[in-house]
Amino acid sequence: MSRLQVVPPKPILQLSDLKRYFNVSDSLIGGASGSLRAVDGVTLDIKRGETLGLVGESGCGKSTLGRVIARLMPATGGEVEFEGRDILGLDRKGLLALRRDIQSVFQDPCASLNPRMTAFSIIEEPLVIHRQGSREERRARVNELFELVGLRPEYSDRYPHEFSGGQRQRIGIARALALNPKLLILDEPVSALDVSIQAQIINLLEDLQKRLGLTYLFISHDLSVVRHIADRVAVMYLGQIVELADNEDFYARPMHPYSMALLSALPVPDPHVARNRIILKGDLPSPANLPKGCRFQSRCQHVSEKCRQAPEPPLEEVAPGHKVRCWNLADIHRKQ
Amino acid sequence: MSGQTSQIAAEGKAPEAEKGPARQSLLSRLAQNRLSLVGAFLVAVSIFMAISAPFLPLADPNAVNTSDRLADIGAPGHLLGADELGRDILSRLFWGARITLAVALAATAIAMTVGTIMGLVSGYFLGWADTVISRVVDVLMAFPYFLLALSVIAILGPGLLNGMLAVALVNVPFFARIVRGTTLSLRESDFVLAARGMGAGHTRILFRHILMNSVSTLIVATTLNIGWMITAAAALSFLGLGVQPPTSDWGTMLASGRQYLSAAPHTSLLPGLAIFFTVLGFNLLGDGLRDALDPRMREV
Numbered sequence: 200m201s202r203l204q205v206v207p208p209k210p211i212l213q214l215s216d217l218k219r220y221f222n223v224s225d226s227l228i229g230g231a232s233g234s235l236r237a238v239d240g241v242t243l244d245i246k247r248g249e250t251l252g253l254v255g256e257s258g259c260g261k262s263t264l265g266r267v268i269a270r271l272m273p274a275t276g277g278e279v280e281f282e283g284r285d286i287l288g289l290d291r292k293g294l295l296a297l298r299r300d301i302q303s304v305f306q307d308p309c310a311s312l313n314p315r316m317t318a319f320s321i322i323e324e325p326l327v328i329h330r331q332g333s334r335e336e337r338r339a340r341v342n343e344l345f346e347l348v349g350l351r352p353e354y355s356d357r358y359p360h361e362f363s364g365g366q367r368q369r370i371g372i373a374r375a376l377a378l379n380p381k382l383l384i385l386d387e388p389v390s391a392l393d394v395s396i397q398a399q400i401i402n403l404l405e406d407l408q409k410r411l412g413l414t415y416l417f418i419s420h421d422l423s424v425v426r427h428i429a430d431r432v433a434v435m436y437l438g439q440i441v442e443l444a445d446n447e448d449f450y451a452r453p454m455h456p457y458s459m460a461l462l463s464a465l466p467v468p469d470p471h472v473a474r475n476r477i478i479l480k481g482d483l484p485s486p487a488n489l490p491k492g493c494r495f496q497s498r499c500q501h502v503s504e505k506c507r508q509a510p511e512p513p514l515e516e517v518a519p520g521h522k523v524r525c526w527n528l529a530d531i532h533r534k535q
Numbered sequence: 536m537s538g539q540t541s542q543i544a545a546e547g548k549a550p551e552a553e554k555g556p557a558r559q560s561l562l563s564r565l566a567q568n569r570l571s572l573v574g575a576f577l578v579a580v581s582i583f584m585a586i587s588a589p590f591l592p593l594a595d596p597n598a599v600n601t602s603d604r605l606a607d608i609g610a611p612g613h614l615l616g617a618d619e620l621g622r623d624i625l626s627r628l629f630w631g632a633r634i635t636l637a638v639a640l641a642a643t644a645i646a647m648t649v650g651t652i653m654g655l656v657s658g659y660f661l662g663w664a665d666t667v668i669s670r671v672v673d674v675l676m677a678f679p680y681f682l683l684a685l686s687v688i689a690i691l692g693p694g695l696l697n698g699m700l701a702v703a704l705v706n707v708p709f710f711a712r713i714v715r716g717t718t719l720s721l722r723e724s725d726f727v728l729a730a731r732g733m734g735a736g737h738t739r740i741l742f743r744h745i746l747m748n749s750v751s752t753l754i755v756a757t758t759l760n761i762g763w764m765i766t767a768a769a770a771l772s773f774l775g776l777g778v779q780p781p782t783s784d785w786g787t788m789l790a791s792g793r794q795y796l797s798a799a800p801h802t803s804l805l806p807g808l809a810i811f812f813t814v815l816g817f818n819l820l821g822d823g824l825r826d827a828l829d830p831r832m833r834e835v
Contacts, residue, residue, distance in 0.1 A: 298734035311725035
């Protein structure tokens with residue numbers, strides 16, 4: 200929907216060459232140690248009011264990317280600009296102000312809500328931290344948030360374990376919305392829920408986006424969910440974006456061999472459509488020990504000599520708004 | 536029970552009504568365990584003795600009456616006999632309960648507070664704070680318990696307060712270890728991450744999120760610890776290093792009765808039994824609480 204809105208030229212969030220490495224040591228006795236490149240040079244824009252779907256298999260660094268953007272984790276390198284301001288070098292005060300604008304919703308609502316706090320105090324907490332309003336004003340705001348996410352305010356004195364999974368995720372969303380953020384990092388917000396509940400939460404998120412003008416970074420491994428909610432899709436593989444395209448464009452014409460393989464695994468509702476599944480061979484290489492050249496070479500059907508040699512392929516715009524990171528695009532798509 | 540809950544919630548009753556079921560289920564789980572009921576009863580008796588001592592028509596616990604020296608159980612005027620100075624044993628047991636329990640509870644409170652803060656700081660901040668605190672705890676734990684308490688007394692001098700501090704110090708590592716463990720796992724939890732994402736400061740995260748979720752573990756550890764504290768305090772008094780006469784707790788009663796063990800065994804047997812049943816009570820109650828509240832603690 201929000202695709203139809205007039206989009207201001209300046210993106211709300213700009214990532215350039217963002218990196219996050221973790222130090223790992225190989226053996227118990229110190230020994231050789233290296234760095235695990237969870238996020239390795241991500242350059243990406245998120246436009247105001249859109250939903251950017253970030254997909255990839257587990258371990259590809261998508262959650263880490265979300266956490267770095269939400270400043271839950273420091274970056275190793277690169278830049279993140281929110282509304283034109285650098286957010287990686289913020290001082291304490293600036294960071295606290297940023298927290299009002301960027302909030303996160305986590306995957307497992309069971310783990311992300313403090314079991315010893317009532318739903319009311321969970322949702323009130325951000326207001327207390329940011330010293331917003333008097334006690335009565337906060338109570339009114341929390342009740343408003345309860346209704347906004349479709350919960351009955353009468354339940355506000357209950358503890359998280361007294362709610363169902365879907366209701367808990369609604370509490371998590373209400374908490375994230377308490378400070379009127381502009382950008383929500385949704386880290387697999389429906390992956391822990393039943394399919395029927397997933398639909399309810401997705402609808403709630405779409406509804407909230409329309410009403411509050413929110414921007415979403417929707418992190419998921421579920422391509423069907425992303426197809427439903429995202430305006431644009433970014434595919435991540437081993438810490439890098441390998442394809443970025445508009446929703447329709449991506450699902451109709453995936454260009455990167457990895458995206459093609461992912462999409463070929465999606466179930467097709469029509470039994471008469473012949474399916475041509477691309478099975479990826481082998482495991483995800485360790486992000487601590489990356490191959491030289493293209494990162495996808497070990498599992499790619501179309502691998503050529505060029506892929507095995509440094510440098511890595513760049514993320515290039517092959518059609519308007521459609522970026523792909525691959526050396527052999529011309530070959531692959533001519534064959535088909 | 537959940538049906539009941541939703542009914543209460545649907546009717547929009549006060550929050551107190553909401554908390555009912557959880558508390559009930561803890562009590563009912565506790566009640567299922569017969570031994571923990573016995574424990575609760577024994578603890579209740581000793582606490583009753585401590586509280587009621589000034590209000591009951593008891594003889595003066597320090598009134599010396601040499602004609603009643605070592606009076607037997609059931610002797611006229613002395614229901615449980617009298618000690619070597621003719622002081623009423625029943626009265627002394629009641630008044631001694633006050634000192635014994637007060638020392639044990641205060642020492643536990645001190646150990647718990649200091650140990651909890653150490654555990655929170657080391658488990659949450661890690662780094663050099665963790666290194667320093669963990670090594671201090673290791674050093675304290677390397678001493679045999681009682682030797683450590685004795686060396687504290689040797690430095691501070693004997694007395695009620697110093698004895699209390701000594702047994703408290705010995706138990707600080709116990710609490711520090713437990714709290715450090717729970718803090719280590721809780722600091723990585725999603726709700727702590729969420730709190731950080733909201734902009735919560737360290738104090739808020741430590742106390743509202745981590746400590747609040749360690750409470751059940753702490754209650755269990757505390758209950759189990761009190762029994763040990765009573766024994767340790769009594770042992771110090773037995774050695775004459777704790778409470779000083781004429782004030783006396785069960786430990787000093789035991790010590791003074793010891794010399795007349797063959798002639799008047801009840802003078803030491805009765806305070807000994809009082810210690811035994813109170814410690815047993817706290818241990819049984821602690822075991823029951825552990826099973827009902829926090830099964831993970833069984834490994835500690």
